[in-house]
Amino acid sequence: MLRPILFITLLVFTLQGAHAxxxxxxxxxxxxTGNYKSEGLELRRGALLAVDQINQAGGLLGRPLELVSLNSAARAEKARANVDRFAKQGAAMVFGGANSEEALSAGQRARELGLLYFPTLGYANEITGRDGHRHLFRESNSAWMSARVLGEYLSWHMPNRRYHYISLDDAWGRSMEQALREATKSRDRARHGYSKIAERGARRSDYLSALQKAAASDADVLVIVLLGQDLVQTMRLAHTLELGKRMQIxxxxxxxxxxxQAGPLVMENVIGTEAWTWRVPQREKSETGQAFVERYIALHQAYPGSTAASAxxxxxxxxxxxxxxxxxxxEAIIAALENHRYSLLKDEQYWRDFDHQNVQSIYAVRVRDRNEIMQDRFKQDYFIIIHRMDGEEAAPSLDDWxxxxxxxxxxx
Structure with a gap:
C-alpha cells in the first residue's frame, strides 16, 4: 500500500515542478526582412542578451524566460497580426517594431488583448501623445525630444540659418518635421522649403528629385527625416551630389x-540624435552599462548600438x-512601472505616469570622419557626442501633453 502512495506523491510533485x-x-x-532588417538583428540580439542574463540568475518568479520572435517586416498590419499570434502562444508581454505605424497598430491590438506593449524605434509624438494608452510604454525618445536637443544645439552653434526638409510622409515624419521646425524657428515653409517622400513605394527617382530640389534652394541646413533604407539610399545620393560640402546635413x-549600411564616408559629419551609444556608460559612470557593452562585444565582436540597448x-x-x-x-505591472526611477545603462531614467514616456537624457551626435573611424578596432566608433539635454527638459510637459x-x- 505504501509503494503506490509514494509513487502518486512523487508524480504529483513532478507535475507541479514541471508546471512551475x-x-x-x-x-x-x-x-x-525589408528596410529595417539590420535594426531588427540588433533588436533581437539585445533582447536575447537580457533573457539569457535573467535566466542565468534563476529566471523570473521561479520560471525561465523564453523569447518568441516573429518577423514584422516593419509593416503595421503584420505587426498587429503577430500580436494575436503571440497572445495565442501565451506571451506575457509584447515589444519591438521598427517604425511608428507598427507601434500604433500593434500597441492598440495589445491593449485590446490586455497585453503590455513596449515599442522600439517608434519616435512619433502620437505614440505617447494623442494615441497613447495605459498598455503602452515607450522606452525610446519621441520626435519632440530629438527636436529639443537638436534645436538647442543648432540655435547655439548655427543660428539664423535657412533650412530645407525632406520628410517621410508618415506619423513619425510629420511629427518630427513639425517639432524640428518649431525648435529651430523654421516654421515658414516659403523660406524653409520641403519635399515629401511617400510612406511606401518611393523610388530612387523620388529621392533624387527631392535632393535636387534641396540643391537648387539657398538652404544652409538639409534635414533628412527618413529612417532605415530610405535614409541610407538618400544619403548615398546626397553624397554623390556632394551636398554635404555645401550644407550641414x-x-x-x-x-x-x-x-x-550607408558607409562612414557617406555619413561623415552628419548630425542627429541618440538616446544611447556604447560610449555613454563610461561617460555617465554606469557600471551595469559598461558590463552590457563588454558582454555584447564578447558575444558579437561588435559594439552594441542604441537599438540593442533599448531592447x-x-x-x-x-x-x-x-x-x-x-x-x-x-495592471499590477503598470502600477509597478509608473514613476519608477532606475539606472541601468546610463544615468537615471523613469517611466512617467501620465503618458508612459520614458524620460531620459538625450544626446546630439555627429558622425566622425571616416579616417578616424577606420582606426577603431571594430571600425564602428561612429559618434561624437556634441550636446546633451536632460530628459525633463527634452520631454513635453504635462500642459503640452x-x-x-x-x-x-x-x-x-
Whole structure:
C-alpha cells in the first residue's frame, strides 16, 4: 500500500515542478526582412542578451524566460497580426517594431488583448501623445525630444540659418518635421522649403528629385527625416551630389546600423540624435552599462548600438517590474512601472505616469570622419557626442501633453 502512495506523491510533485518551470514567453516583433532588417538583428540580439542574463540568475518568479520572435517586416498590419499570434502562444508581454505605424497598430491590438506593449524605434509624438494608452510604454525618445536637443544645439552653434526638409510622409515624419521646425524657428515653409517622400513605394527617382530640389534652394541646413533604407539610399545620393560640402546635413534619428549600411564616408559629419551609444556608460559612470557593452562585444565582436540597448533595457525593466509586482498581471505591472526611477545603462531614467514616456537624457551626435573611424578596432566608433539635454527638459510637459490630447486627459 505504501509503494503506490509514494509513487502518486512523487508524480504529483513532478507535475507541479514541471508546471512551475513552464517558461514565461515574451513576444518580439522585429523586422528580419525589408528596410529595417539590420535594426531588427540588433533588436533581437539585445533582447536575447537580457533573457539569457535573467535566466542565468534563476529566471523570473521561479520560471525561465523564453523569447518568441516573429518577423514584422516593419509593416503595421503584420505587426498587429503577430500580436494575436503571440497572445495565442501565451506571451506575457509584447515589444519591438521598427517604425511608428507598427507601434500604433500593434500597441492598440495589445491593449485590446490586455497585453503590455513596449515599442522600439517608434519616435512619433502620437505614440505617447494623442494615441497613447495605459498598455503602452515607450522606452525610446519621441520626435519632440530629438527636436529639443537638436534645436538647442543648432540655435547655439548655427543660428539664423535657412533650412530645407525632406520628410517621410508618415506619423513619425510629420511629427518630427513639425517639432524640428518649431525648435529651430523654421516654421515658414516659403523660406524653409520641403519635399515629401511617400510612406511606401518611393523610388530612387523620388529621392533624387527631392535632393535636387534641396540643391537648387539657398538652404544652409538639409534635414533628412527618413529612417532605415530610405535614409541610407538618400544619403548615398546626397553624397554623390556632394551636398554635404555645401550644407550641414541633419538626420534627426541616427543609429549605428544606418552608418554601417550607408558607409562612414557617406555619413561623415552628419548630425542627429541618440538616446544611447556604447560610449555613454563610461561617460555617465554606469557600471551595469559598461558590463552590457563588454558582454555584447564578447558575444558579437561588435559594439552594441542604441537599438540593442533599448531592447535589452525593456526586457530588464519589465522583468524588474514583475518582481516588484510579484505577478504577471498587466495592471499590477503598470502600477509597478509608473514613476519608477532606475539606472541601468546610463544615468537615471523613469517611466512617467501620465503618458508612459520614458524620460531620459538625450544626446546630439555627429558622425566622425571616416579616417578616424577606420582606426577603431571594430571600425564602428561612429559618434561624437556634441550636446546633451536632460530628459525633463527634452520631454513635453504635462500642459503640452494635455493640449495634444484634447478632452482625453488620462490614459485609458
Amino acid at each position: 518551470a513552464d517558461p514565461i514567453r515574451l513576444g518580439l516583433n522585429y523586422p528580419s 541633419i538626420a534627426p534619428n541616427l543609429n549605428q546600423s544606418i552608418v554601417e 535589452y533595457g525593456i526586457v530588464q525593466q519589465w522583468a524588474d517590474a514583475v518582481r516588484r509586482a510579484g505577478r504577471l498581471d498587466s 494635455q493640449q495634444e490630447r484634447g478632452d482625453q486627459l488620462q490614459l485609458q
